[in-house]
Amino acid sequence: MSNLDEWILHGDEMRRPLLVNPKISESSKLIIVGAGLSGLCCAYRIAKKRPDLEIIIHEKSSRPGGVIATWKEDEWVCDVAVNATRPHPAFWRLIDDLNLNSLFKPSNPVAKSRWVLLDGKRHKLTWRTIFKIGPIKLLRSIKRSKSGGLSVSELIPNKQIADAMCLGIVNDTSENVDADFLFPSLTKFGQNPPVKKSKLNKLISQSYPIFSPKKGSIASLKGGMGKLVESLVEQISNLENVSIVYGGESESLDSISKTYNVPLESILWAAPNPKFENNSSKISIFAIGYSFQQVSHIEKGYGTLVPDEDFPVSGILHESDIHHSQRCPKGHRLFRLMVPHNRWDKETDSVLKCAESLLAHNPVIFKKIGERKIPSYTPGHMAKLSQISLECSYVGWSYSGVSITHVIDQSERIAELF
Numbered sequence: 431m432s433n434l435d436e437w438i439l440h441g442d443e444m445r446r447p448l449l450v451n452p453k454i455s456e457s458s459k460l461i462i463v464g465a466g467l468s469g470l471c472c473a474y475r476i477a478k479k480r481p482d483l484e485i486i487i488h489e490k491s492s493r494p495g496g497v498i499a500t501w502k503e504d505e506w507v508c509d510v511a512v513n514a515t516r517p518h519p520a521f522w523r524l525i526d527d528l529n530l531n532s533l534f535k536p537s538n539p540v541a542k543s544r545w546v547l548l549d550g551k552r553h554k555l556t557w558r559t560i561f562k563i564g565p566i567k568l569l570r571s572i573k574r575s576k577s578g579g580l581s582v583s584e585l586i587p588n589k590q591i592a593d594a595m596c597l598g599i600v601n602d603t604s605e606n607v608d609a610d611f612l613f614p615s616l617t618k619f620g621q622n623p624p625v626k627k628s629k630l631n632k633l634i635s636q637s638y639p640i641f642s643p644k645k646g647s648i649a650s651l652k653g654g655m656g657k658l659v660e661s662l663v664e665q666i667s668n669l670e671n672v673s674i675v676y677g678g679e680s681e682s683l684d685s686i687s688k689t690y691n692v693p694l695e696s697i698l699w700a701a702p703n704p705k706f707e708n709n710s711s712k713i714s715i716f717a718i719g720y721s722f723q724q725v726s727h728i729e730k731g732y733g734t735l736v737p738d739e740d741f742p743v744s745g746i747l748h749e750s751d752i753h754h755s756q757r758c759p760k761g762h763r764l765f766r767l768m769v770p771h772n773r774w775d776k777e778t779d780s781v782l783k784c785a786e787s788l789l790a791h792n793p794v795i796f797k798k799i800g801e802r803k804i805p806s807y808t809p810g811h812m813a814k815l816s817q818i819s820l821e822c823s824y825v826g827w828s829y830s831g832v833s834i835t836h837v838i839d840q841s842e843r844i845a846e847l848f
């Protein structure tokens with residue numbers, strides 16, 4: 431495959447390091463640690479390519495999917511973690527291969543707008559936001575960032591906007607987040623494409639199966655992201671060469687190697703690395719629903735980020751506006767609230783009060799639907815990845831990319847090696 435073909439398949443994911451031991455493809459038995467999206471995707475892709483290879487997924491909990499889960503109560507449907515995908519052909523290819531095409535649709539075009547709450551006022555994020563950041567300052571910091579290892583606050587010279595972007599993606603403030611990790615194409619981390627970006631983008635846009643996504647759009651699955659996990663598990667259970675073992679914590683690489691009698695290079699670690707357990711932050715997720723009339727003053731959109739740490743809520747996502755599929759009973763609207771633990775007193779009432787001040791009083795439904803840990807990606811994170819010793823291979827959001835497109839694309843890149 432030519433370098434250009436690889437860039438068309440994987441796009442900017444090519445900038446991110448693949449943490450793979452080259453001997454992995456010589457394995458006669460492969461152990462995948464972790465049955466989150468990364469572990470499941472790798473098992474599915476590798477097993478289809480190599481039906482002769484025995485694959486065992488070793489998962490510490492009693493369920494597959496890792497952080498992904500979809501909460502349902504009567505007609506209310508809300509994802510606890512990822513709810514939609516930005517365009518990337520690897521995601522579209524996975525949906526196509528899993529035969530989920532009829533459930534997969536672009537998000538609602540009227541729900542594109544994103545806002546940031548700055549000094550108590552909602553500011554709409556558009557290209558004009560660059561003027562709020564300062565275009566000259568921004569250009570200078572982008573140039574400086576090419577030397578590597580900067581934080582997002584050094585890359586985006588407006589603290590509130592930089593914080594809002596980081597909170598919305600990694601639940602952290604901008605001085606704690608690696609710019610190479612979050613914006614590798616801006617900082618020019620890793621290798622560059624062999625053709626101009628505009629030409630590459632055109633070639634990529636022609637490569638999508640199912641439908642070509644519009645610029646700036648996202649897409650989601652009817653019934654929530656839990657469907658993706660269900661479908662992967664179902665397909666895997668139909669493959670004779672893959673099995674999933676639940677309820678087994680893996681203390682170390684050595685213990686997995688002994689338990690399954692495989693060399694270290696036959697282990698694909700799709701969970702946080704026990705050797706450098708990343709610091710992580712915690713977030714609680716709440717669903718809040720209203721009748722249409724109660725929130726008629728809230729413009730339709732994607733959502734609002736709240737960088738001000740005096741508010742326990744850091745983001746409000748307009749779940750029932752975003753998706754093409756129904757997420758609440760007719761005549762209602764559903765919102766999802768992100769509540770970082772480092773700015774919350776752990777009283778449910780303070781989340782409710784905050785939500786009521788930002789949305790409306792007396793919701794029809796208000797529920798905590800989950801709690802999640804999010805890995806930390808401190809400045810220099812991407813540079814440090816090259817120092818990991820590759821006794822085995824590593825994949826997943828603890829390493830070189832936070833989004834599901836990254837995780838899914840990496841599973842394709844790893845399967846290509848078999």
Ligand SMILES: Cc1cc2nc3c(=O)[nH]c(=O)nc-3n(C[C@H](O)[C@H](O)[C@H](O)COP(=O)(O)OP(=O)(O)OC[C@H]3O[C@@H](n4cnc5c(N)ncnc54)[C@H](O)[C@@H]3O)c2cc1C
Pocket residue numbers: 463464465466467468469488489490491494495496497498510511512513514515516678679680681700701702713715802803804825826827828831832833834835837
């Ligand atoms: C609140 C939230 C919102 C998000 N929103 C988005 C979004 O809008 N867009 C987007 O693209 N992405 C989003 N993400 C990120 C996305 O969900 C992740 O990229 C993806 O699900 C990570 O999958 P994973 O398999 O790498 O990790 P995980 O889901 O963490 O899976 C790891 C698995 O390994 C298991 N495990 C851990 N340690 C061990 C061990 N020692 N032994 C055995 N098993 C072990 C765990 O139990 C788990 O099942 C969001 C995440 C969260 C939490």
